[in-house]
Amino acid sequence: MQHAIALAWQGEGNVEPNPMVGCVLAQGDVMIGQGYHESFGGPHAEINAIKNATRPVAGGTAYVTLEPCSHVGKTGPCADALIEAKVGRVVIGCIDPNPEVSGRGIAKLTEAGIQVDVGVESDAAANLLAPFGKRITVGLPWVIAKWAMTIDGKIATMHGDSQWITNQHSREIVQGLRGRVDGIMVGFSTADADDPLLTARGKKLRTPTRIVVDSQARLRLDSKLTTTTDQAPVILVTSPSHDQQHAAKLAAKGVEIWVGESADPNQRLHEFLRDFAGRGHTNLMVEGGGTLMGSLAKMNQVDEAHVFVGPKMLGGRNSITPVEGENPLLMAASKLFSLRYVRRIDDDVYMQYRRIVNAQSGGQ
Template sequence: MSKKNVSHTKWMKRAIFLASLGKNTTSPNPKVGAVILDKNGNLISEGFHFKAGMPHAEAMAFRNLKKDAKGGSMYVNLEPCCHQGKTPPCVDKVISSGIRKVYVSIQDPDKRVSGKGIKLLKEAGIRVHLGLCKKESLELNKAFIHRNITKKSFGVLKWAMSIDGRIGLKNGKSKWITSEQSRSIVHSFRAEFDAIIIGGNTLRKDNPLLTTRGSKNPEPLRVVFTKSLDLPSKSSLWDCNKAKTIVIYDSSTANESYLKRIPKCVEVEKIPSDNPELISKLLAKRGCNKILWECGPRLATAAIQTNCIQEIITFIAPKILGGENSMNPFGDFDFREMDEIIKLSNSQVSLIGNDICVKNSFEN
C-alpha cells in the first residue's frame, strides 16, 4: 500500500472512530463521523453525529473549523445527506465550503439519499472517492442499513442456558442460571438497543424490568407481545417513569376486554396475526434500528423462522439442569434432514467469570 493510500485509510478510520462515539444515541439515524483536511493535508476539523435532531457529522465538522476548508478534503464514513430533515442537507454545505475532494466509505441506503448526495457533489466539480474502509463502515451501521433495506429492525436474540442446553426447570423456574456478573453485563449491553421484546408468558412468569439500570437515557422501549392480552394488572413494566412500554397484541386471538388491565401510560398497538415480522416492521417504522429479543422458546422460534433475527447472543453457565422435560431455548423447527438445520457463523467467545458468552451471526 502506498504512503498516500495509508494516509487516506488513516483519516477514514478516524472518521469511523468518531462515528462510533454516537454508538447508542443516534437512532433512527446512522452513526457518522467526518474529518476535514486543508489543501496541504493538515487536519483542520472533525465532528460526529451524536443524536437525532442534532447537527450531522459534516455540520459539526464545519462548526469546528480552525481555518478555511477551501481546496481541502473531507472523509466521511457515510454518503452526505441531500434532503431536508430535522437538519439542513449536508451536501449543500460541502459544496459551498470549496472542498475539492470527498472520500465516502459507503453509500447511504436511505432512498432519500442513496447515491443522490454523491451525484450532487460530482456535478459541483468535487472529486468523490467511494469505498474506502467499506467493511468497517458496513459493520458500524449494519442495523441502520438493515432497517432501510428490509423495512425491519435488526434483531438480536439473547438467552441464558445451562451447559446441558436448558433455560429452566420443567416447572418453569429459571432464576438464576447465569452469574450476577453476567446479568450485570446484560443490563449495560441493553443500551445498544432501541427496543427490547418479550412475550406475554415471560411477563407473567418473570415480571422483568427490562432496563439498562441507568446505562442509557432514555431507556430502550420495552415491548410485550401477547396473543391473549391476559396480562397481570401489576407489573414492573407498567411503571412508565422508568422506561416507556408498549403492548402489541394479536387482534385475531386476543380478548380485548383485558385492555382495561393495562395502565393509560402504556401504549397499545394491535397487529392482525402473531407473525413476529409484523412486530419488527412496526418497530422499524418507529425508528428502531436495533432490537433485542429476550423472549421465550415459542416466540424465539417464530422470530427465527420469519427472518427477524440476525445475531444470537448465548450465555452458558457451568450448571446442569437435566430432565427431558426441562425448558429448551427453542420450540420444534420440524427439521427432517441435517442439511435443513440452521447454521451460524462468526463465532465470538468470551469468558465472564465462570460463564461463557458466545455471539454468532446467521449465515447468509
C-alpha cells in the same frame, strides 16, 4: 476510514432513528479533523469534523462512512458544507440506502468538481449502517436476540426456573444494552414466569418500550410491567380473540393493547414489527424465551444474537433452549452468523453474532 467507522460507533443508541456516521478530515497523511453524529437532531459527522479541524480543510480529503446528505433535514446538507469547505476529495464507505436520496449527495459533490471515491471499507461501513438500512429499506426493526444459557445450551429448567444463569456483571451489561435500544420484547411465558421489569438501569441513552407478545392478553394486573407504565411504556401484542375484559383492565393501568389483524401468531408478530419500525424505532432487543425466539428465527428476523454463557451445566432434554420451534433435519437448514465480538466476564462469556444474509451455501 477505519478511524471514521470507530468514531461512528460512538453514536450507537444516541442517534437513532438517524444512522451512525463518522468523518475524518486529512491533508495528505495527516489527520486534521474528526467528528461523528453524536445525537439525534445534533450536527452530522461532517459538520463536527469541519468544526473540530485544527488546520485549513481546503484541498484536503474527507473520509465519511456514509454518503453525505444532500437534503435539508434537522440540519443543513453535509454535501454543501463539504463544498463550502473546499475539500478536494471525498472518500465514502457506503452510499445512502434510502432510495429517495441515494446517490444525490455524490452527484452534488461531483458537480462541484470534487473527486469522489466510494466503497472504501465498505463491509465495515455497511455493518454500521445495517440497522438503519433495514428500517429504511424493508420497514422492519433490527432484531437483537439476547439470552443467557448454561454451557450445555439451556435457558431455563423445564418448569421455567432461570434465575440466575450468569453473574451480576453480565447482567449489568444487559442493563446497558437495554439503554441503547428502542424496544425490549418477551413472550408471554417469560413475562409470567420471571415477572421481569425490563427497564434499563444505570447509564441510559433512551427509554425502551417494553413489549409482551401475548395472544390471549393474560398478563397479570399485578406484574412488574403492568404496575410500572409510568416508568417506561408497555405494549401488549395480542390477537383479535383476546380476553377483552382483562385487556381493558390492563389498558386502564396504562398498557397499550396492540391488536393484530391476522389469526396466525407469526403473521401478527410481523405486522407488529412493521408498525414498530413505522413509529421510527430502529432496534428491538428480544429477551426470550425460546418459543418466541423460535418464531423470530423461522421468520428470518434474528439479525444479531447476544449470547451470555454461564459456567453451569443443567442437562435434561426438556429444559428450555434459546431457540425452540421446528426440528430441522439437516445442518444445511441452520441460519449462518458471524462472530463479531467475544469477551470474558469472570467465568461467563459474552458473544455477539451477526446474521449472514444471502450466504452462498451451508445454511439459510
